Amino acid sequence: MTQRKRRLPTTEELRIWRDFIETAEALRSELSSRLQSESSLSPGDYAVMLALSEADGHRLRPSELAATIGWERSRLSHHLGRMEQRGLVRREECATDSRGAEIVLTAGGAEAFRGASIPHLRAVRELFVDALSPGQLTAAGELAAALRGRLAELRAR
């Protein structure tokens, strides 16, 4: 086996790669645009509000929130600023650590989230789940696991 890791992808492998990544992107974009037009929320808003709505008292520290949804803190901070402007969340001071803040889902935010949720889940079913056979769905999960595993391996080094 000569330098397995140094070979370049074949034309066919490259085609699959491009199909895969472009399709994922198209899917993300379609979901995003539906969410936007149906509820004026972005996928980012949705992720933040999902985490908050599942949290105790509809509130979380920014760091916990960032960890939950897998975002960098900086990204979250910018996003929260925009969401706060729109009245979806509120920043409050943290009682136990005065460096920190607490992010609270407002009543309006909770309502917006409730309104967005069902249509969004329906869209996921329509565009993803129902587009695949049961076997393909399983395969999708395994694919994600394999790719994720690979990424984790490399980061570990």
Add this chain to the structure above:
Amino acid sequence: MTQRKRRLPTTEELRIWRDFIETAEALRSELSSRLQSESSLSPGDYAVMLALSEADGHRLRPSELAATIGWERSRLSHHLGRMEQRGLVRREECATDSRGAEIVLTAGGAEAFRGASIPHLRAVRELFVDALSPGQLTAAGELAAALRGRLAELRAR
């Protein structure tokens, strides 16, 4: 069969969906950051330059270019502005249609693209192709086709 299309995804289906879309996103992000650090090019730059480098005379009309890489014209126009600033491409007037322009890959652009290409392809192999079994690779292609087909169906309506 009662209202098949109106049911919401199950917890398991939702988990797969999230794994899938988040993994694709993580992959995109990792590839992007490697490309950036190795060659100071973004995936967008790369897509544009790949199309140009395969075109006759290393030049294309913006609309053709946009169609080739599947971008909206507005997005392309903004991106070309930034690339032009960096000397990667040049805008020239079009001989046959004075509304139009022609985008030309500069010598510097071509060189940057050549330098980025091999490492990028290696990264695709390492992070995608080599992470999957041959069967999974095939499955990835079929998955993409199924999802793409679904998107096309819906747009056609």
Add this chain to the structure above:
DNA sequence: GGAACATGATTGACGTGTCAATCATTTTCT
């Protein structure tokens, strides 16, 4: 106690993506 360091979070700068509006040049149609 107080210097050094760690942690929680925000900020600014800048590249990127979308949408709607705009502008100039064809093309079409009568």
Add this chain to the structure above:
DNA sequence: AGAAAATGATTGACACGTCAATCATGTTCC
């Protein structure tokens, strides 16, 4: 020819994401 519509492309405004820098508060350790 000339008004109307189509086409090629750009622009401005604004949301989003990343990176490096910053700031304030906590923690550690002598």
